[in-house]
Amino acid sequence: MAELAREAGISVRTVRFYRERKLLPAPRREGRIAWYNEHHLAQLRTIAALLERGHTLGGIAELLAAFKEGRDVGEVLGMESAITVPWSEETPVRLTPEELADRFAGEVTPENLTACLELGYIAPDGDEIVHVSRRLLDASSALVDQGVPLAVVLAAARQVRSHAEALAELFTGIIRAHVVAGALDGRASGEPLTEDEIAELTKTIEALRPISKSVVDAELSMAMDRRLRAEAESWFGLQ
Structure with missing residues (x-):
């Protein structure tokens, strides 16, 4: 497994994760030895290429299953692309443990690390730690710099996650x-969409992306204005 991971340019932990998610077939076993071959390496490279194109692991699993079952992979790929092109614009950040500790001086406790792992904000990769989002990392460290304990930031993140899911x-x-x-x-059950229909569906969903973000941003901004005005009256005795 270590040799396979090295050839694919990923960590052994990632290979194990793909095995657990059924994205990678089991190796051939001889006693206690597990043998991986070029097929496993090609599958890992295919997964990496699809991830770079924005496909989710769930969508990739469906594509691989479709290929094994002889289904129309093009149809599955077209629909998966139309629906699951990532809406987020997050850039992962790689940090050494020391760099992470420097960003949150005195706040990188076992409890806070566990909370970050549970939220999916960080994941170990070899000797480094990968944070899922530069924007969230910067926001978290800025809040800590302003005196908000990291434990409070992470507790708030759980609530924000819940509202965001809703x-x-x-x-x-x-x-x-x-x-x-x-x-x-008007389509018969199982009848695939045409290329033109998939293109039109993709275009419509793409148009909805900035609209949904604008609605949430506008409503949150107005809600913060209302809340802060109400709070200011009690904080400073304003009318």
């Missing part, structure tokens, strides 16, 4: 009911 459910419900359902209306 908003995502709302918007995906709208897309499902009024965009995807409309594209599938």
Whole structure:
């Protein structure tokens, strides 16, 4: 497994993770020895290429299953691309443990590290730590610099995650009911979309991306204005 990971340019931990997610077939075993071959390496490189194109691991699993079952991979790939092109614009950040400690002086405790791992903010990769989002990393460290304990920041992150999931459910419900359902209306069960229909669906979903972000940003901004005005009255005795 170590040799396979080295050839694929990933960590052994990642290989194990792909095995657990059924993205990589089991090796051939001879006693206690597990043998991987060029097929496993090619599959890892395919996974890496699809991840770079923005596909999710769940979508990749479906694509690999479709290939094994002889289904139309092009159809699955087209629909998966239309629906699951990432909406986030996050850039992962690689840090040494020392760099992470420097960003959060005195706050990198076992409890806070466990909370970060549970939130999916960080993941170990060899001797480094990968943070999923530069924006979230910068925001967290800025809050800590302003005197907010990291434990409080992470507790708030859990609540924000919960509200964000609810908003995502709302918007995906709208897309499902009024965009995807409309594209599938009048179609026989199992009948694939044409290339033109997939292109049109992708275009519509892409157009909804900035709209949903604008709605959330505008509502949050107005809510903060209302809340801060109300709080200022009690903080400073303002009318």
